[in-house]
Amino acid sequence: MKKTFNKLLPRLYGAYFNILSLFSKKKTAEKAFNLFCTVRKGRVLPQQSDYLEKAKYSIEDTLGHQLQTYHWPGNKETVLLVHGWESNSFRWRNLIAKLRNSDYNVFAFDAPAHGHSSGKMLYVPLYADCLQHMIKTFNPIHLIGHSVGGMTILYNQSKHSHSEVEKIVTIGSPSEFHEILEHYQKLLGFNTRVLKAFENYIFERFGFQVRDFSSSKFVENNTKKGLLLHDELDILAPFHASEKVHARWKGSQFIRTRGLGHSMHQDYLNEQIIDFLKS
Structure with a gap:
């Protein structure tokens, strides 16, 4: 019933x-x-708690929200991770392991209404303003976003094109x-x-x-280096979204997969992301 x-x-x-x-x-x-x-999922689950508790950093107050941040310290450039809809920072665990092995300084945060952060709703303009707060606070050189997180990065970059960010990675992100x-x-x-x-x-x-409101339009004047990853059989974010973005983003590379789905946690993909950051 x-x-x-x-x-x-x-x-x-x-x-x-x-x-x-x-x-x-x-x-x-x-x-x-x-x-x-309205967000219905994405809060921290019991099996995710131990991992995130060890990395809890500051609670950032911005736009009426209390946003939980996480830090995995390293000596190389700072990377900021931006998760997708109804997810949280735990989704990055596999990539974080690779980033730490390469000694990157890693930050992540839970979006409004997700993880340990406050709120009940999320939309990209709000997420982008929260992201900009994190960029000012942690000064990342590299941004990596999954799904709506990737769209949020590209939207925010279109508004703040003169930021110190050098490289952007999007994974399974929508466009239109x-x-x-x-x-x-x-x-x-x-x-x-x-x-x-x-x-x-x-x-x-x-x-x-x-x-x-289109990622393929947001990137038309983007001068940063980009890496797009998308699976041809993604049923949550259409594959042609990243095709459109890549076609209009002069500084982008595009990795297509088939049969990996929307999450794309596989080790060899994370290794390609690391290679891109090092290049």
């Missing part, structure tokens, strides 16, 4: 938004946005916000009236059009 209800729930939300939009498009859009940004929103519409089954109201809400709140 619970599984059946959980499958029906998105459609119930969609039907609710369709009806509510007849009376107030703005209220509908706000509720649809809040649902879109309109594609994400279209998937959301299909999942819930809300109509075009609700979609237009959502798009108008985004413009009024953040000042950009949905189709302009």
Whole structure:
């Protein structure tokens, strides 16, 4: 019964938004946005706790959030790790081992509503502002992001192009916000009236059009060196996202895989990331 209800729930939300939009498009859009940004997973699990507890560093206060940071000290350049949606800093454990073996100075942090950090919602502009706080605090030379974390890095870099960051790595990252929103519409089954109201809400709140929020556009003037990794069979972030970004990012390299999925924790991939940082 619970599984059946959980499958029906998105459609119930969609039907609710369709009806509510007849009376107030703005209220509908706000509720649809809040649902879109609500985080349901990603808190630290018992089996993750011991690993993260040993590396806990400062709690950074920014934008009304208390963000947990982690530190694995080393003598080489500083690397900042940026996890994806409904994840936390534990996801980097395999890469962190490789980075520590190469003596990099490694920082990571839990996004709002994730891991040990405060909050209930996350969206890329908020994540980017938190990232910028971490960049100012820890002065990383290299940034590595998985999934939405990669998109966040590229968006933030488009706003702060003169940062001291030298190299950027994205792993299985989406590119086009309109594609994400279209998937959301299909999942819930809300109509075009609700979609237009959502798009108008985004413009009024953040000042950009949905189709302009695009990693492939963010990188057009990016002068940093980049490494993109993406699996052809990724069902959470489409493979063509990184293809588009690579085509427009002059300083990027692209590693494609097949059959590794979305997480991409494999040792040989992490070794290629290390090689890129050293090159």
